[in-house]
Amino acid sequence: MKVVIIGGGVAGLSLGLLLNKQNIEVVINEKMTEFHTRGHAFLMHLDGWSILEELSEGKNIPLPGIEIGEFNFNKSNGEPVKRQKLNLWRCIRRKDLIAFLNQLVPEGLIKTGRIFSHFIYENGKAVAAQFSNGEVEYGDIFIGADGSNSAVREAILGPVEFTKVEVKEVVGLCKNEALASKLPNVFTKFQSDTRGISFGMIPVSASDFVWFMQYNSLEADCSDKSTPEQLKAFCDFQLSDFPPIVNELLTTNDYSTSYIWNTRDFGLLPKFHEGNVVLIGDAAHLALPFTSAGTTNAILDAKALTEVLLKIGNSELAFEQYYASRKDEISKHIYLGRELKELFMHPEKIDGDKMVVPLISKKESDDKGDKPLKVQYFTDPICSTCWVVQPMLRRLKLEYGEYFDIDYRMGGLLPSWTDYQRGPITQPSDVASHWEEVCMIHGIPLDGDIWLEDPLPSSYPPSIAFKAAQMQDGDLAILFLRRIKEMLFLEKKNIVDLNYLENAAFEVGLDSAKFIKDYETKAQEAFRNDLILAQNMEVGVFPTLIFTNQDNKTIIAKGYQEYEYFEDIIHQLIPNAQKRSLNTDPVFLFSCFSTMTNKEFSFLSDKSVEDTEKTLDDLYERGYIDKFESKNGIIWKSKLADY
Structure with a gap:
């Protein structure tokens, strides 16, 4: 099979390299004799640049550009609207990327100075590409990678209707x-x-x-x-x-x-091919630049097309599958670009709270839809028992997550130290000794010295902060709650301090500008509503988990409980519940959870204390995880989790 690629930009070069790597005969035809630098630079997601790294593997040619870790969106007067962490984005100069790709191209793969004219057909099938300089290239499959003004696209599908340049x-x-x-x-x-x-x-x-x-x-x-x-x-x-x-x-x-x-775009094409000619990149689809998706999509096209050509012998069937695999994502980008353009042209419609940041990539949850069990979880950021039940809740989610969702509620453990008394605890120093005792009993790290060195006056500020996070994104709010607990229990940071709370929000991917705004306004009322609900439901112990099935049968679990107790509740409320087989592979577990203590890893992987220590040390040495060492134990941070 010989593949003739028309267009030697990022799309054409990437596809040519991918096919050549599979020992498929390729010729790349570029109209320019020298590569121009127009299109100074672009943003590319890991989905795209990881493919480029695969191409350069073993060749000692570094990928150009730098990673971009933060997005700051402001009004024209400088007032912050959004501040958000970016995961896995890179800014690359176009000329640097073209130079990078050209270094990887074997000699003779590219033919320059070839402006596409038309296809030569035999029996209704393209057999050669004719160029305006009189040269002809014969092949079996032809790829149009010649950009938004694609002559190949017009030759096989006719003209497209571009949107007006506004x-x-x-x-x-x-x-x-x-x-x-x-x-x-x-x-x-x-x-x-x-x-x-x-x-x-x-x-x-x-x-x-x-x-x-x-x-x-x-x-x-x-x-x-x-x-x-x-x-x-x-x-x-x-x-x-x-x-x-x-x-x-x-x-x-x-x-x-x-x-x-x-800037302009055109609607999603009904197909990307005609016969044995197919389109990729901007030739196949064009979105407005507000989405910063063009270059990443071109490389993803190249990868998807390579995979189907290797898997399916019939080119037309392969092209149909390629279209099916790409059309939904492409359509989303086209319409997102148009939505952002509309907001841009009519700024009076912009609500900072709802402003879309197209660079934020978030994986879709596999656990969507109604579930037969609802769980209300009353907790508090400074509750030590809520911290030590984390291993059980994580395992419960892995094994029975298809049956339940958790509704997180703040219970208000410590309004202030005035007249506060829960059992023997009446002052901060009592908490210090209590935490040290909890650490010894449960084997999960807590450092009680925070209560001697910089005691928290109340648990209300971090509770309000959680509600601010929850208003923005329920999944990220859970990561936020985990992060501020780590700050408190291991790092001895006083999480009443708004600077720590804002940093935690940013770290987990929340919009920290919106977080601060909500913390100071709407989250206060949301927290009060949680307190009222806790009072109405007579919640006085933390944690309290209220399990309710579809028949409104309810079972309440209060305080620390063993894992089997939670399993028993699920089986009482859903008699036919089957737990998933637990994947104990360390890499899988650290892909699910961004941080774990020794106790959590041991409990989730069913390993002994000795085997846990050996495995975690090995993962650390191999660069899979980092660690933070506190007085009473280590917390391990995954380099694999993408939140």
Whole structure:
């Protein structure tokens, strides 16, 4: 089988390398004799750049660009709207990526100066590509990777209907070491809330930034043929009311290398192929740049197409499966781009709380839908017993998670120390000794010294913080609760401090700007509602778990209980419940849970204390996990969990 690829950009080069690696004969045909640098840089998700790393494996050619770990979204006056952690995104200069791919291409694989003209057909099947310079390339399969204005697409499917250009981008690349040191790995964006204009800046190296100014061309415009001086004047005028940092960056920009990009898209095609000719990348689908998905999608296309060609002998069936595997994701990006464009052009519709951050990648849960069992869990961030039942709750989720969802409620364990008395505990020093005792009994680390060195006056602030997290994302709120418990129980951090709470929110992927806003407003009322509910249900012990089945039969578990007790409740309420086989593989467990103590790992993996220590030390030495050592034990942090 010989594959003829038309287009030597990122899509065409990636596909050619993937096919060549499988010993498939490939020819890449590129119209340019030299690769241009237009399209200064782009963001790419791990889904894309992990494929590139596979291609360079064993060749000692490092992937260019730097990882971007944070997204800051602000109003044009500098007021924060969103601050969110980014997982697994990378900013790469286009010329650096093309150079990287070209280093991997075997000699003779690329033929340049070939502008596609038409296909030569025999018996209704394309047998060769004809180029305008008179050259012809014969093959069995033909791939159109020739970009958004694809001549191959038009040849096989006819013209597409592009959307009208309403938003344009001025794009540039400049060196500014001072700003790069202040904003390493941070994607910063400012957007007006009164008109359609925004400015974004992303570091692409330790000293360079790619920047863009998006603007509503129906409100103001600049000619594509403007001189560098005219382009600079246009940008300066449009951005005159933006924060000083914008001007600080642009003073180092060379406008002779900047350009205006007319953004547009077209709807999802009914198919990506005709006969033995198929499309990938922008030739197959085009989304507006608000989604930052174009380059990643091109590489994912190349990978998906390679896989089906290897698996399915019939090319048309392979192309149909390729389309089926990609169309839903592509459609989402097209419509998300249009949604974001609408918000951009009509800023009066923007609600900061609902602003979409398209770069946040979150895996869909496998446990969706109604479940036969509801569990209300009354807990508190400073409750030591709630901490030591974590191994049981985690195992319960792994083995019986298909049967129940947990509704987390805050119980209000410590309003203040005034007249507080629960058993023998009347003052902070009593908690210190109690925690040390709990640690000895249950073998799970707690450091009671926090209550001697920097005692918490109340558990209400971290409880309110949990409600703020919960308002934003239920799954991330559970990670947030886990994180602030680790801060308190092991790191001796006073989680009444809003700085610690904000940092924890950011660490787990919440929008920390929204978190602070909700903490100071709506979360207060949500916490009060939890307290009222706890009082009405006569909850006085933590943890309290209330299990209710579909027949409204209820069983209440209070305080510390052994795992078998929870299993028995589930079987009483769902007699036919079957537990999943527990996967005890360490890598799997650390993919499920971002952190684990020795006790948790031992309980989930059914290993002895000695085997647990040996396994965790081995994982640490191999670079799978990190560790934090507290006075009374270690917590291990996964490098595998992607939340």
